[in-house]
Amino acid sequence: MSAGVPICHGLPVGPNGFCDVCGHSRVATGTEVKPVVPSSQRRGTDSDLVGDSEFRSLPTVETPDPATLVLTDPKVPVDHQFCGRCGAEVGRPYRGQPALRAGFCEEDGEPFDFRPKLAAGELVGGQYQVLGCLAHGGLGWVYLATDTHLPDKYVVLKGVIDRHNAGARRLAQVERDVLTRLDHPNIVRIVDFVAHPGRGADGDDEYLVMDYVGGLSLREVLKHPELLRVEHVITYGRAILSALDYLHGENLLYVDMTPNNVIHGDKRVKVIDLGATRAIDDRDSVPVLTPGYRVSEREHQTHGLTVRSDVYSVGCTLRTLLDATPGASAAEVGTESLDLVITRATDDYERRFTSAAEMSEQLDGVRREVLFLRPRRSVRFENTPELLDAGLGTVPGLAYWTERDPVLGSGLPEPRVAASKLPLPQPDALDDAVEVELTRARARIELHDPRAADQAIGRAKELLGPGAEQDWRIAWHLGLLHLAEGDGLEPRKAAQAKSRFEAVRKAWPAEDAPKLALGYCAEVLGDRVEALRLYQNLWARDDGQVSAAFGLARCLLGATGKDEEERREHKEKAIAALDEVPGISRHYDAARIAVVRLRVAAPVSQADLEDVAKRLPELFLDNESLELLTTLVRHAALEYLRGGGAGGWHGGELFGAPVTEHGLRKGLEKSFRRIAGQARDEHRYGDLVDRANEVRPLTLR
Known part of the structure; x- marks a missing residue:
């Protein structure tokens, strides 16, 4: 090695x-x-822990009187009765004869007995008085009892359904040994272990004594779907994963996670029934697995039971909850992200989350999406200083005025430019050689050398070997490469890049960088609805995502409105988004300039011009840039006036000049002559002087 x-x-x-x-x-x-790390030394990370505020956000569940939950006729379903030695069906009804609850296996003579061992009123261990059976499971009867040493304290006794089942007895022993040393707020606590005389001369039966967890199992919560919201599904998932991550740190697998094994109590979400728990490296014990929540037989044979199989069962549990949640619309980006987290958790072994903590981290990010909370700092992508904009946030230069039919661009950057402005992955210290090649690829992309970038990515794939196809960093850089290969706003390359960025989002649904990249691709492809959806999700949660604010503004301004009023509404929403850029942002000035440009974009109103006249003096601009923007505003005002839109504004003032055709022409002439002084060549200077002469007001001769 x-x-x-x-x-x-x-x-x-x-x-x-x-x-x-x-x-x-x-x-x-x-x-x-x-x-194995001793539990006394383990500490959960922020993404592992479910705080009280999260728990309190869950729906309030009624905690029934435990005594009312006792079964009146406790029986194991006949189709659940199997021989503890050979696994054959036992006790089935035959030729009109009733089912047998006790007897002998016809295949190997092994005795079986599925009747409850304890009756109401029995005192177990000299301390616990039985009230009756609460439930039955694959491994044991669960009894409700009171602790005679502690008034009003309920406990749960759990024994083995068939005491003759040696495998079940071994699993009960495992559960006892596991629970006695575990201490986690989301795992049921064992308080005692007692023996009680069994039937006949077979010796004592053994019982675990556990805290009674009042509340509803998630299976019972499913009977009240009106209580569920998307954020509740996430909170349940994070609580379960916190418990399982703790178990994994103790070198244990939970194995059999289902909605039946999670209780929503009045103070905490608890994982119960650890009877199927086994050591991570245990390849010999017969597993207890529930159909619908277990990995494929092929995976079981290839990899055995692993941390990833526990992750799979959590994914299945959350899928059951999400499918029952009313109003969980996939049109919402947060719900879509949750669906992607669950999809990855239940994907093939190679694509699945590698740990409970990794999945919990993604669920925490999705929770912040759903509740519109500011995201945590990404551990996979760097904060990029670049702004995904191609001019909306800059002052139009002289070239704008020397064109005879000036048009302000939308600000959508070309794909080859966007490739160097999208966020960069955080370097992975474990993959130095790979990181060197990916860094080379990005450098070549910035130099507009896609061929060399492709070669660097190819070398990175060779270093990764078979795992390259599953590596999200490769997918991300291939997406950047496709953009870099584009010529102008070529949709074909944007479509290829989109497929790569989608793969990254499937791997890390809570990350914002893939959403920004996908929003940009949708914008290039003309899918403004999808671009708006993604940009709005980013900007609503994080005022540091200024590229999303600019994208949102572009999409709104370019949206086709039914009439001028609707187009004006889109324009106001675009301006409102840019106005939210905080003053501490490095892109604050760019956002303020963009607002000025949007104000003078059609349709222009008197309110637009009055607002921009107030904004312009507040911008921190050099004299040349200020004059260029002043020229833009005066030109828009003159066009507005000539279009018959002066209304009650006629006779007012703009930059100290009267709002009349004569006054605006005179002011615009002055502006053209001033910016002509910025020209560096005679041709451009002459064009600007010509513009000044064209707008000069007529004078009497």
């Missing part, structure tokens, strides 16, 4: 830095990394 390669569970850690067995990040130390 080469020096510096981290080892975990006896295997080399892959290029993504995560162990494929336990799912935890491993630093390159060159020595074996111990997979």
Whole structure:
């Protein structure tokens, strides 16, 4: 093994830095990394923890009196009765005879007994008085009892359904050993372990004594879908993942996560029923798996049960909840992102999240999307100082006026320019050689050398080997490469880039960089509805996403309105978005200039011109730039007046000159002569003087 390669569970850690067995990040130390961290030393990260504020956002559930939940006729369904040794069906009704709850397997003679072992009123362990059966599961009866040493305290006793089932007894032993050393707010707590005489001469039955968790299981919550919202599904998921991440850190797999095994109590979401829990490296124990929440048989045979199989079952649980949530519209970007998180959690083994913490981090980002909260700083993308704009936030230069039919551009940058302005991935210290090639690729993209960029990406793929197809960094750089290969606003290259950026978003649904890239691609492809949807999602949550604000403004201004009033409404929304750019932003001045340009864009109103006349003196501009913008405003005012739009404004003032055709012509003539002084060649100077002469007011001879 080469020096510096981290080892975990006896295997080399892959290029993504995560162990494929336990799912935890491993630093390159060159020595074996111990997979188990004592619970007393483990600390959850922010993305692992579900705070009280999140829990309080969940719907209030009624906690029924536990005594009312006791079953009146507790029976294991006949189709759940199997021999504990050979797995054959036992006790099935035959030729009109009723089903048997106790007896012997016809295949191997193994005894079975699925009847409850405890009756109401029995005292177990000299302390716990049984009230009756609460439920039955794959491994044991669950009884409700009171603790006679602590008044009004309910506890749960859990035994083995069929005491003759050696496998079930072993799993019960595992649950006892596991629970006695676990301490996590989202995992049910064991308080005792007791024995109680069984039937006949077979010896004692063993029971776990656990805290009673009052509330509803998520399966019961599903019966009240009106209580569910998208953010509730996320909170349930993060609570479950917090518990499972803790178990994984203790070198344990939960194995059998379903909505039945999560309780929404009055104070906490709790994971219960740890009877199927097993050590991460246990390849021998027979697993307890629930159809619909288990990985494929092919994956089970190839990889066994892993952290990723636990992630899969959480994904299935959340899918069940999301599908039942009313109003969970995929048109909402946040809901779409949650769907993508669940899709990745239930994807093929290679594409799935490598750990519970990794999935929880993405769910936290999606929660912030859904609730329009500011996102956390990305750990995968750098904050880019570049503004995705091609002129909307800049002062129009002299070239604008020397064209005979001047048109202000929309500000949409060409793809080859956008390729160098989109965010950059954070460097991965575990992949230095790969990072060098990707850095070369980006440098070549900025130099408009796509051929050399393609070669650098190819070398990075060779270094990654078979994992290159699953590496999101490769997909991101291929997206940038496709944009760099574009000529003008070529939609074909934008479509190719879009497919790459979609792959990145599927890998990291809560990241904002892929949404910005996809918004840009949609804009180039003419899909303003999709571009607006993505830009609005970004800008509503993060005033640092100024590129999204500019994209939003472009889309609104370019939207086809039914009439002038609707176009004016779009224009006001675009201006409102740019006005929200904070003063501390490096793009604040660009946003203010963009507002001036939008104000003088059709349709122009008196309110537009009055507003821009107030804004212009407040801009921090040099004299030349100020004069160029003043010229733009005076030209728009004259066109407005000549179009018959003066109205009650006629006779007012603009920059100290009267708002009359004579006054505006005189002011515009002065502006043209001033900016002509900025010309660096005789041809351009002559054009601007000609413009000044053309607008000069007529005088009497």
